[in-house]
Amino acid sequence: MPETPSYQPTEIEAKWRDRWRERRTNEPDLGGAERPFYNLMMFPYPSAEGLHVGNLFAFTGADVFGRFKRMQGFDVFEPIGFDAFGIHSENYAIKVGTHPAELIPRNIANFTRQLTRMGGMFSWEHVLSTTDREYYRWTQWIFVQLFKQGLAYKKKGVVNWCPGCKTVLANEQVIAGACERCGSVVEQRVLEQWYFRITDYAGRLLENLDDPAAMDWSPSTVLAQKNWIGRSQGAEIRFAVEGHDATIAVYTTRPDTLFGATFMVLAPEHPLVAQITTDAQRDAVERYRGDAAAKDLVSRKVGDKEKTGVPTGAMAINPATGDAIPIWIADYVLMDYGTGAIMAVPGHDERDFAFATKFGMAITRVVAGEGESADTPLDEAFVDNIAGRLVHSGAFDGLTVPEAKARIIDWLETEGHGTGQVQFRLYDWCISRQRYWGPPIPIIYCDGCGPVPVPEDQLPVELPQIEDFRPDDSGISPLARHEEWYFTSCPSCGARARRETDVSDTFLDSAWYFLRYPSSGMDDRPFDADLTRRWLPVASYIGGNEHAVLHLLYSRFVTMALKDAGHLDFEEPFRKFRAHGLIVKDGAKMSKSRGNVVIPDEYIDKWGADTFRTYLMFLGPFQEGGDFRDAGISGPRRFLDKVWDLVTLATDPDSRDGEIRRDVLTKWHQVKQRVSEDLEALHYNTAIAALMELVNALRDCQCAEPKLIGELVQMTAPFAPHFAEECWERLGHDDSVFDSTWPAFDPALTIEETVTVAVQVGGKTRGTISVANDADQATAEVAARADEAVARHLDGKTVRKVIWVPGRLLNFVV
RNA sequence: GCGAGCGUGGCGGAACUGGUAGACGCGCAGGAUUUAGGAUCCUGUGGGGUGACCCGUCCGGGUUCGAGUCCCGGCGCUCGUACCA
Missing domain, CATH: 1.10.730.10 (Isoleucyl-tRNA Synthetase; Domain 1)
Known part of the structure; x- marks a missing residue:
């Protein structure tokens, strides 16, 4: 027998890597493909450590699918790129004292080596990096399109500020009220920031999730998006304030409990607070507002904290009962949801119950459950909103909760006290970052013309190569310190003007990269109409569920906005999405902080x-x-x-x-x-x-x-x-x-000629028989009774019934 | 707290619409080959008795001829989320 070579992976893998490149095996004909299949995976952030096993697991799984589809005859386009802007790169660059513009290409080179080595079917001729001038030019273009549609606007927003690092922090960088890096106590700062009006699209973003023709997504991801968008149905109700002209609007999902509203609570930041607070309470209210403002964003919202609050001294009128009820402020009411004010119904809301108990407020039962009467005492909030019936609610007594909701909304509308309303939990997307390593937001401020977008033919607004890219005390982006960049002329009137110094969120970079891949390299347009029509929406997208909400939702939003502006003819970018699992090591997710990262x-x-x-x-x-x-x-x-x-x-x-x-x-x-x-x-x-x-x-x-x-x-x-x-x-x-x-x-x-059938007596398997695959029950019974063990168990028993599952099982019921 | 998912040998995991639990792999044991080790090959491998028997899919109930799978009630783990009115 001749000596045959054994399997030598190193040589073989090198050989085929070279061949694939030379023969352009993985480069589909983008312009002429007849059965295009866009196989997308979430592009990585090129860290200094390199790809770990978790990344490779995700990429391999997506690559296996792409290769399978290709062998089924599809023209598979499987691009890859690098999500290289952002706070992680910048923080790392600061830590090691190297400019990110120098660091990132090194990391990308290493990632490219690893990705090539793993044997991904990547179309390397279409690789992209979000930090390339030719890429972020179009990221800025997207900002301008949204601005022109009125979807980008500026408002004051609160950010986490670390006085130690002198920088703005993301929520996840704040651990227990302190900076994760230096441990300083984090504060809130109020800054003017750019937002995208994603809330305008809340309804569409939600509805499409139930359209299987447009979206075939992992159910867990769909659910996560639905919860995030958080549609709720209820009513806005207006309460008059005693002795003032003002009314306070609240949003509630339980208008049926209106008769049980025994006090009101405003968010500390609520604009009416200053106006209605009595002189006697002014000091206490101001002190409370100051304390609330000093807390970081996370600890303000997180945790089952002890309820706190102070009375404003003012009273409101419950429109249903006509009673005067006290108005408090408390930080458990958030300014960014609903109207920033609530009617408190301690009998039927756990938070209000806790608050009322602590501060000795009245608690009225207005819903009685089964077996309860109007006067059954409340040891805790009764929150069942289906079975109960109304009590202590005047003409509405006896109605079920759903009936009462509708009837009370009708009543509010006729009396002019409120209206039915739908509310979303989703909030607008803050895209400003007071940082260096990102695409500058393409806006110019002119004293005469106001904020003016940079004309499209003048894009990109280049990120200047500055050495002092560290953020400083001022809370203003490092770009503001560079006058030659900062000062410019107004595109519409030519007067001296200033550039926006914030850069945009990395989620904007990744919200459209899938549009760019097929058209990468085109320097006169972000994405070519013909190529886009041929390749999009994405046929298969595989990625981690950690991006189930933000990245996927932002991508959907940007796609919708571009469609509305006439740049695209579809509004859902990912026809199919599947979330891959997580690789764990020693029972824990791989992460650098746990020290269990495995390098492949x-x-x-x-x-x-x-x-x-x-x-x-x-x-x-x-x-x-x-x-x-x-x-x-x-x-x-x-x-x-x-x-x-x-x-x-x-x-x-x-x-x-x-x-x-x-x-x-x-x-x-x-x-x-x-x-x-x-x-x-x-x-x-x-x-x-x-x-x-x-x-x-x-x-x-x-x-x-x-x-x-x-x-x-x-x-x-x-x-x-x-x-x-x-x-x-x-x-x-x-x-x-x-x-x-x-x-x-x-x-x-695929059908076997003879099959093994289990024989049970009284539900217990006592033997198996081998019969032809099309054997009938009679044949099987004869064979079964011939089996020694079966016969023994049947001996002396009466067979009451025989269950026959063709080809699988025969059961004698005795 | 809420939402989702999960719980099966020593280990990772199989099991279609309820129908022979443990596919496949790792590990382990015995054997073959080898000077030896490694590699390779063969056989066995849920537990207990070790005879044709019993017990076994987190625990406790239930439905069924039959339950890992369905229903009710617990316990535990993982992920997501964070006072959303």
Whole structure:
């Protein structure tokens, strides 16, 4: 027997990496593709540490799908890029004292090396980085489009300010009221910032989620978006203030409990507070407002804190009862939701109950549950809003809660005290960042003309290469310190004017990158109309559920806005979205702070990229993630070795077995069916298991029929692409295995000739029989009664009934 | 607190619409080969008795001829969210 080379991953992988590049294997014909399939994955943020196993797991899973679709005959476009702007890069740059513009290309080079090495089917000719001038030019263009539609506006907003780092912090950088980096106590600062009116789109963003034709998304992601948008139905009710001209509007989802509103609470920032506060209470109110303002944003909102508050001294009139009720301020009422004021119904709201108990306010029952009367005492808030009936509510007594909601809203509307209303929890998107490392917001302030967008032909507003990019005490972006950049002339009147110094949020960079990929390199337009029509919406998007809300929602919003402006002809960018699972290590999510990050390079060195990919896809269900333990990696490697040996066998005419046994033939077709279905459903772990079963069966009978082995190689190709190419070539093919046609199965051949049927007596399995696959009950019963163990258990018993599940089970009920 | 998901051998995990629980892999044990180690191959592998028997899918009930799967009530873990009126 001739000496055959064993499987040497390092050489093979290098060979095919080169070949794919030389032959442009992974570059589809973007302009002419007939069956375009846009296979998108979430582009990475190029950190200094490099890609870790979690990243690779996600990319491999998406790549497997893309390769599968390609072999099904689609023209697959699988681009990759780098989300390289943002506070993470900037903070890291500050920490190591290197300019981000110098750091980022290094990180990108390292990521590119790793991504190439893992064998992704990436269209490298369309790679992009959000930090490229030619990219962020169009990010700014998007801002201008939204501005022109009235969707970008400025208002005062509150930010977290760290006096130690002298910088604005994101909410997640504030831990227990302190800066995560230096530990200083974080304060609130009020700054003028740019916002996008995403709330204008709340209804559409919500409704489309229920349109399966436009959106086939993981149910968990859909639910997360629905909760985030947070539609609620209720009423706005106006309360007159005693002795003032003013009325206070509140939003409530429980207008049925209006008769139980025994006090009102305003957010400390509510604009009416100063006007209605009595002189006696003014000091206490001012002190309370000052304390509330000093807290950071997170601890103001988070936690089941003790309720605090002070009375304003003013009284309001409950429009239903005519009673005068006290008006308080308390920080459990938030200015950014609803109207910033509530009617407090302590009998039927837990928070109001806690507040009323602490401060000795009246608690009135206005809903009685089953078995309760109007005067059953309330030990806690009664919040059931379906079964109860109204009490102490005048003419509305006896109504159920849903009935009462409608009737009271009618009453409010006729009396002019309020209206039915829908409210969303979603708030407008603040896109200003008082930082350096981002695209400058393309706005110029002119004393005469006001804020003017930079004309599109003057974009980009370049981010200047400044050395002192650190934020300082002022709370103003570092760009403001550079006069030559800061001062400019007004695009409309030519007068001396100033540039906006805030940069935009990284979520804006990533809210449109999928539009750019097909058109990357075009310097006269953000995205080409023809290419966009051909390739979008995205056919498949795979990414982490940590972006279930913000990134995906912002992308949808930007797409809708661009459609409304006539730049796109669809409004949902991702036809299909699947969330992948999380790789955990030692029972915890991989993260630098836990110190359990695994870098893939050493594993690839040792085992090869193909083995590593197969292992990652095998260790658990892709959409649930799994436990990274390097102990199991030898299994997938042994699998590839065995396939390699079968290929060797198939190419050796002497040792080949010409005829395929019937049971092997059945297995072959069953496996083709299972692998095809599993890949479509992203059930990669079971697809690999099926392939292993086939390999075991083939080795068992020393069968290496070339067509069969060829199809085995094709089916391993999505997981182990370099390996499969090499095997395919050894089998005598000149073309790429990825240009071959995915194996078809014959349903008739997936059916086994004889099947094993379980025989139960009284529901307990007592034996098995082997019968023809189309055997009827009578045949099976005869065979079953002939079984010794079955006969013994039937002895002396009366069979009352027989359950027959064809091909599976026979149960004698005794 | 609320929302979602999950709980199966020593381990990662299989099990379609309720129908032989533990596919596939790791590990482990025994054997073959080898000067030895490694690698490879074969066999076995849920637990207990070890005879044709019993017990087993987090716990407790229920429906059913039959429950990992369905229903009710607990416990535990993970993720998301954070006073949303």
